[in-house]
Amino acid sequence: MIVLLQVDNLVVNYGVINAVKGVSFKINQGEIVSLIGANGAGKTTILKTISGLLKPQSGKIIYQNKEIQSQKAPKVVAEGISQVPEGRHVFSGLSVMENLQMGSFLERDRNQIKQRFAEVFDRFPILKQRKHQDAATLSGGEQQMLAMGRALMANPKLILLDEPSMGLAPIFINEIFDIIKEINQQGTTVLLIEQNAKKALSIADRGYVLATGSVQMSGTGEELLANREVQKAYLGG
Amino acid sequence: MDTLFQQIINGLSLGSIYALLALGYTMVYGIIKLINFAHGDIYMLGAFWGYYVINTWHFNFISALLSAMVVGAASGVIIEYFAYRPLRHSPRITALITAIGVSFFLENGMSYLFSSNTRDFPQIIKQVNYHIGGVLISNIQVLILVTACALMVLLQLIIKKTKMGRAMRAVSVDADAAELVGININWTISFTFALGSALAGAAGVLIGLYYNSIDPLMGMTPGIKAFVAAVLGGIGSVPGASVGGFLIGILETFVQSIGLSAYKDAVVYFVLIVILLILPAGIFGKNVKEKV
Numbered sequence: 366m367i368v369l370l371q372v373d374n375l376v377v378n379y380g381v382i383n384a385v386k387g388v389s390f391k392i393n394q395g396e397i398v399s400l401i402g403a404n405g406a407g408k409t410t411i412l413k414t415i416s417g418l419l420k421p422q423s424g425k426i427i428y429q430n431k432e433i434q435s436q437k438a439p440k441v442v443a444e445g446i447s448q449v450p451e452g453r454h455v456f457s458g459l460s461v462m463e464n465l466q467m468g469s470f471l472e473r474d475r476n477q478i479k480q481r482f483a484e485v486f487d488r489f490p491i492l493k494q495r496k497h498q499d500a501a502t503l504s505g506g507e508q509q510m511l512a513m514g515r516a517l518m519a520n521p522k523l524i525l526l527d528e529p530s531m532g533l534a535p536i537f538i539n540e541i542f543d544i545i546k547e548i549n550q551q552g553t554t555v556l557l558i559e560q561n562a563k564k565a566l567s568i569a570d571r572g573y574v575l576a577t578g579s580v581q582m583s584g585t586g587e588e589l590l591a592n593r594e595v596q597k598a599y600l601g602g
Numbered sequence: 603m604d605t606l607f608q609q610i611i612n613g614l615s616l617g618s619i620y621a622l623l624a625l626g627y628t629m630v631y632g633i634i635k636l637i638n639f640a641h642g643d644i645y646m647l648g649a650f651w652g653y654y655v656i657n658t659w660h661f662n663f664i665s666a667l668l669s670a671m672v673v674g675a676a677s678g679v680i681i682e683y684f685a686y687r688p689l690r691h692s693p694r695i696t697a698l699i700t701a702i703g704v705s706f707f708l709e710n711g712m713s714y715l716f717s718s719n720t721r722d723f724p725q726i727i728k729q730v731n732y733h734i735g736g737v738l739i740s741n742i743q744v745l746i747l748v749t750a751c752a753l754m755v756l757l758q759l760i761i762k763k764t765k766m767g768r769a770m771r772a773v774s775v776d777a778d779a780a781e782l783v784g785i786n787i788n789w790t791i792s793f794t795f796a797l798g799s800a801l802a803g804a805a806g807v808l809i810g811l812y813y814n815s816i817d818p819l820m821g822m823t824p825g826i827k828a829f830v831a832a833v834l835g836g837i838g839s840v841p842g843a844s845v846g847g848f849l850i851g852i853l854e855t856f857v858q859s860i861g862l863s864a865y866k867d868a869v870v871y872f873v874l875i876v877i878l879l880i881l882p883a884g885i886f887g888k889n890v891k892e893k894v
């Protein structure tokens with residue numbers, strides 16, 4: 366198996382607050398890997414550090430055999446890692462179309478961009494219907510689709526999803542998880558962060574359980590789902 | 603009736619200059635939430651540059667205008683790089699006070715280097731007055747209006763239709779998300795300063811033609827009025843800045859025409875107070891709701 370991303374002993378601080386305390390994990394090419402953990406466990410912090418928005422105190426992030434922990438966010442995107450941030454963060458005031466265009470900001474080839482538009486509209490038909498609408502006026506579920514579509518416009522090798530099901534109705538959640546599986550089947554490696562541990566572990570090849578800044582447990586999705594401690598802490602008994 | 607039209611014409615000419623300046627305030631505020639108090643001084647630099655190149659190198663109007671825009675853009679980018687960028691993550695008040703410092707530096711630096719005398723701006727275009735009905739309109743006024751409007755349309759096209767324009771808007775609404783799609787924030791901020799400051803440089807040359815006189819402190823009052831115009835239009839809103847500029851220009855000429863010249867500045871500040879009290883978001887301002 367080819368390791369796509371390896372996180373090694375990552376330590377991240379906010380001032381004096383030590384949010385991530387020596388986390389290690391890896392993602393193989395083609396996998397869906399899930400990070401689960403309670404509020405404040407440090408999940409978002411880890412994603413932001415991989416994306417280059419935060420600088421780690423120490424530790425390494427190795428992507429395709431290259432250390433990227435000191436690279437800035439635009440460089441990391443250019444390398445093929447796209448993040449769908451927690452809370453969507455679509456560009457309000459920009460239309461759906463423009464939001465998607467921003468996603469392929471670094472792509473120069475117009476034909477490539479055209480093709481990605483076709484793919485994204487194919488996957489999210491609702492975005493095509495709403496393409497001239499201000500992104501701020503979309504519903505939460507539509508915004509989540511737009512945020513995912515925007516990330517896909519960069520044609521990433523690895524997509525980082527931070528709580529894509531947050532605040533969505535069950536029917537939307539199922540749809541989002543189906544889409545994540547499809548994206549993965551078409552060759553994109555996925556790192557999925559979720560509060561909805563049951564759903565996340567059921568589609569994940571492997572998972573890591575995070576608590577207060579450290580990895581507590583790891584295993585395949587099935588192993589973790591069957592684990593008593595995980596069930597007690599994250600699956601409601 | 604004729605005097606009304608006359609005042610509107612005069613107000614629009616003056617207002618178009620405020621509008622050009624207000625656009626710079628509003629764009630910079632939109633992207634880094636800084637009120638760039640040195641903005642009026644870039645307009646002064648543009649006017650001095652125009653004065654210099656017309657007198658010594660015999661530039662014509664177009665080349666004086668375009669080169670003043672380049673000089674304005676360069677000054678804006680340099681000021682941002684040295685004065686504001688190091689303070690990007692400092693409290694806002696620090697950057698604001700720095701902006702006031704930069705303004706003093708430019709005003710006093712120019713006074714020191716070139717003396718604080720008022721000088722006559724070379725009249726490269728001979729003034730011709732047209733009488734239309736009972737209204738007097740000069741070719742300079744037409745030129746100012748046409749130039750200012752053309753620049754505003756150009757700006758709007760850049761913001762709405764180009765990749766850098768989209769990047770500017772994206773950084774304004776969400777800098778982190780913008781970085782996550784690969785936008786270089788520093789470069790986008792420099793670009794914004796360049797655009798806004800180019801318009802200020804152009805406004806400097808236009809005001810030189812209109813009022814004939816320039817001096818190192820000429821940016822202070824128009825700078826503040828343009829700031830009021832930006833607030834009136836809704837700070838951060840590009841169409842708002844244009845509309846606000848025209849409104850302030852018209853207001854000022856009206857106050858003058860009813861014989862209250864001495865109070866024309868006071869009236870503008872009064873408008874600021876009124877907007878802040880009853881319409882704090884301005885005409886085009888969004889009621890900013892915190893996202894959850």
Ligand SMILES: Nc1ncnc2c1ncn2[C@@H]1O[C@H](COP(=O)(O)OP(=O)(O)OP(=O)(O)O)[C@@H](O)[C@H]1O
Pocket residue numbers: 379382384402403404405406407408409410411451560
């Ligand atoms: N900007 C910040 N400044 C200071 N502390 C922060 C900051 N952002 C996060 N933290 C702290 O770091 C810790 C980890 O936060 P993080 O957002 O990574 O958690 P999380 O696992 O994503 O939680 P959630 O599931 O609620 O999104 C928390 O204790 C949080 O309070």
Ligand SMILES: [Mg+2]
Pocket residue numbers: 408409410451527
């Ligand atoms: Mg989080």
